[in-house]
Amino acid sequence: MTTLLKEEYEHYQSIREDLAKEHAGKYVAIKGTEVLGFYSDYMAVARNLYPEYKQGTVFIQEIRSGRDAHVGIIHTPGIVLTK
Numbered sequence: 001m002t003t004l005l006k007e008e009y010e011h012y013q014s015i016r017e018d019l020a021k022e023h024a025g026k027y028v029a030i031k032g033t034e035v036l037g038f039y040s041d042y043m044a045v046a047r048n049l050y051p052e053y054k055q056g057t058v059f060i061q062e063i064r065s066g067r068d069a070h071v072g073i074i075h076t077p078g079i080v081l082t083k
Contacts, residue, residue: 007032008059020065030059038063 008030012019015035019028029036029045031053039045045060 004056005059012059012061016063017065019063023063024065025063027060027062030061031057 011033012028012030023038027039027042027045029039029049036049036058037045039048042060042062045058046055049058
């Protein structure tokens with residue numbers, strides 16, 4: 001694994017099961033070890049965070065638990081228009 005978003009990924013893994021208890025199926029955004037928020041879908045995260053944070057600097061993951069947590073999902077974001 002590269003160092004890009006490694007801290008965020010490891011933090012997510014350490015809190016994943018706890019997050020899944022209340023937020024399963026939602027998307028979480030993490031910067032460093034700070035949870036920035038929970039969202040209904042990837043584009044909601046992008047619209048809310050990319051104006052403030054450069055794309056690729058925030059870890060975004062759909063929250064899953066157990067065996068479902070190990071399913072890889074690759075997201076290709078659309079263009080996010082800001083005002």
